Amino acid sequence: MPSRAVYPGSFDPLTNGHLDLIERSLRIFDELVVAVVTNPAKTGLFTDVERVEMIREATHELRAIEVVIFDGLLVDLVARVGARAIIRGLRAVSDFEYEFQMALMNRKLREEIETVFLMPHEAYSYISSRLIKEVAGYGGTVTGLVPKAVEKQLLAKFPRR
């Protein structure tokens, strides 16, 4: 049976760091489900549908990827799609505490599902969706930090000054 993992996140928007993790995941797993998780507590810059479209466009050359919108408990999605692992990225020690808590809670909920932490390329270790939005919002350039499809959408939201 092909091995399958789920890579969940807000992806508001997808960055080159996320894309790097998607590619690394596909070196380990046969199939990857990228799950755009709807969070009613967070108002995003992009709608869920826009986020999915950007991810699809940025990954169209990659095989064995499915992009879905998800609302609910992550472990339920993982079980439903027949995956056995959750992929999360660790950029720096500062990510660890939050990730550690989530991984242990997910293990408590369904112990058969493992969280696999991957490190993005060091060139992307300082990139976050939050900083990308901040820089783009003030008219700064994010070329090389996000996929072209995302850069285009950011320019549409925040025209260069």
Ligand code: PNS
């Ligand atoms: O990109 P983010 O915002 O850091 O991703 C966080 C995400 C979406 C992975 C997390 O909030 C999540 O899994 N949400 C789904 C609801 C859930 O299962 N909560 C319990 C996780 S311990």
